[in-house]
Amino acid sequence: MLENIDLMNVLVLDIETVPQYASYQEVPPTLKHLWEQKTVYQRKENDTPESFYGRAGIWAEFGKIVCISVGMFANKQSFRVKSFYGDDEKALLERFLGLLASQPKDLCLCAHNGKEFDIPYICRRLLINNLPLAPQLHLNGKKPWEINHLDTLELWKFGDYKNYTSLNLLAAIFGIPTPKDDIDGSMVGEIYWQHKDLNRIKTYCQKDVVTTARILQKFKALPVLSDEQITYAE
Template sequence: MNQKIDRQVTKKILFLDIETVSCKESYAALPEAMQLLWAKKSRALHARSAETIDPACSFFDEAAVYAEFGKVIVIALGFLSYNQQGELVLRIKGLQSHNEKELLENFKNILIERFPEQDLRLCAHNGKEFDFPYLCRRMVINNISIPEVLNMGGKKPWEVPHLDTMEMWKFGDRKNFTSLHLMATIFGLVSSKEIMEGSEVNS
């Protein structure tokens, strides 16, 4: 690929990763209706378990990964650009707040103001299964209109401008799951997961 094409492709990819926590600090802090709904979901999640799972424990351990019971507290963004010397560099920006509505609106404004190209592509690891739909659901819950690059309603698969590194790494293998930390380690890259695993964020 020549440098001209490379520049056109790389500058239109926005890499992102989100971190999520449970919507409340504990099961007891949930409204009663939500407690009942989480207990029902928890039973379904652990239907095959021989043990009886306490919904209070499962809420703290598992709620963060479900958009109905969690919230976004961090959105990390990365994009490639060329400096004055013509060298390709990665620029990174981190957004963080426990005010989720403010965080999501800030993220949306960055998408609209900094990356206005219609052919912008979003890239995340397991993004199609987690990051992208989670962001959309939380935007709807917070009464924020979904930006076009995230809104996949009615689009055909080949019209979806999303890249998923986990999907790429599968090479068609449907049963394979490879964590971002493992992929980074394989390729000798420093991973944020060396500092904290996603499962530790809620704590």
């Protein structure tokens, strides 16, 4: 499949998510009970539902999207990055849908671990916000080979499903600059709720998009993008 992919028809994306509430104390009682049930098998012996709440952003039912960064190739060595971010999740999702509406219905979406995390998370949060799924996100009723999505984690597995390879590790072995030189995903909730620094989160999200694009080029045996070949849209 990868050999037939036209990079100019690929939208590389990454999302950053946080818990819906700034602290466990603010969570409504009903959701607290459901949170306890949802995480009972994920929590370690010393974890309480409250101490574990910092990880709530991982689940679409208990988290929200604060940034979606996307990138597209104008040609094989030119890449444009744009971000949709803010406190109003519905507004940023609407802007993201506006971008998808301007693209072909067969646009290929690409993310690292996107099939397990980014794409399902976006779809769930769209429905929770009473928004429609864009044609590029329609998955129900399709066979796996009919879904026009790329996942660099899946590509790296080559059919081996035994373990997970992080984007940071792939970047290191390919000699690509790490996207984790400032923060990593575990810090996003704190940076959002305590430091109110959306710009820092946006920059981190954009780095993941650029790194994923460069890894995709490696899979196609192409020279990777230089910093000078990347532009950032406001």
